[in-house]
Amino acid sequence: MASAQMSPTGFLFILIGLAAAIVFIKCLRNRRRTQRHATLMNRPIPHAWQKYLEDNLPLYNQLPEDLKRQVEGHTQILVADLNWEGHNGLIMTDEIRVTIAGQASFLILNQKRSFPATLQSVIVYPGAYQAKSIKPTAGGLHTEGKQKVLGQSWDAGVIVLAWDNTKHSAANANDGHNLVLHEFAHQLDQASGAANGTPILRAPDRYRNWRQAMAKTYSSFLDETERGKKTVMDDYGATNPAEFFAVATETFFEKPRQLRKRRPELYHELCTYYQTDPLDWRS
CATH class of the missing domain: 3.40.390.10 (Collagenase (Catalytic Domain))
Structure with a gap:
């Protein structure tokens, strides 16, 4: 008995149907994400989280009330959206998440855009950590080694930070050094x-x-x-x-x-x- 073969037209309809389903699912996810963000932007921030912002971010305390509310909303969104990981024995806490997300929020004040959807994770070490480094040498060759670093922004949507420097650079708001602003700015650039x-x-x-x-x-x-x-x-x-x-x-x-x-x-x-x-x- 001969097996039935699908006609080119039938195959085309299946492809169109699959493409339409993918687009529909993507649109549905984006809609839900937008609705969730709108809810979080208008939700009062937990008192303990607000205390972290006040205690750890001098820049937050200088903001007018309308911008403070924006920081609080964006902070809640970033804490909810991103995957937060502690490495080398660091236990992830709300203080760490809020202190980092609060600073990053300064980069998206007064804007409809947020950070690119490709940003997925924030990895936090207790302090400086070993990372691979590639150094150019004579003749166009490169040598690979390791060096201690305080932070990185990967084009794969990952930010890596040293917690001690994150907190220190946030507390010193007038020296021009802020690890979180630096690495999250890279994510905006990489978008x-x-x-x-x-x-x-x-x-x-x-x-x-x-x-x-x-x-x-x-x-x-x-x-x-x-x-x-x-x-x-x-x-x-x-x-x-x-x-x-x-x-x-x-x-x-x-x-x-x-x-x-x-x-x-x-x-x-x-x-x-x-x-x-x-x-x-x-x-």
């Missing part, structure tokens, strides 16, 4: 497909101004660091454009007055991108 110092901007016509301002200030910054001149930003920003953006983000929130004075074009672009001017609420 564009490559860590190149140019995140996804609000409108296509913004890219030209952004690239011009960044190229100009990055070139000037490289020149100053090579000459050993003291700059408002940490010299680590001279590593590459991606690190320049991350370091500029730290400085923008923690040393806004100095950054605006020394790098006005850069400051303007960051105000536009982050949709906030820290000088409006920094004391």
Whole structure:
């Protein structure tokens, strides 16, 4: 008995049906995610969590009430959405989650966008940890080794942080160093497909101004660091454009007055991108 064969038309209908089902499921998940986020944004934050924000984040205490509510809402969303893991004996607690999520929330104030959906996990170590490093050598070769680091942002949607430095850099809100702001800024940059110092901007016509301002200030910054001149930003920003953006983000929130004075074009672009001017609420 001959077996029945499916016609090309029938096979095509099955493919179309599968594609439609996938699109439907994705839309349903996105809708549920949006509804959940809206609920969390409007839900009062637990008192204990608010106390963590007040005790651990001096920047939070300087915010006007409307921005505090935004931080509280985004904090609850990030705590709920992300997978939080403690490594090397660190026991994950609400204080750790809220302290990290609260700082990250500053990067999405006054905006409809959040962090990219590809961001899935936050791994936290008690302190500096060993990570693989690849160093270029003569002749285009590379050597692989290990070095102690405080944080990383992986393009696979993972952020790794050292808890002791996370808490210390949050408590020192005027030194231009903030590990959480730095690594989460990398995630915003990586959402564009490559860590190149140019995140996804609000409108296509913004890219030209952004690239011009960044190229100009990055070139000037490289020149100053090579000459050993003291700059408002940490010299680590001279590593590459991606690190320049991350370091500029730290400085923008923690040393806004100095950054605006020394790098006005850069400051303007960051105000536009982050949709906030820290000088409006920094004391």
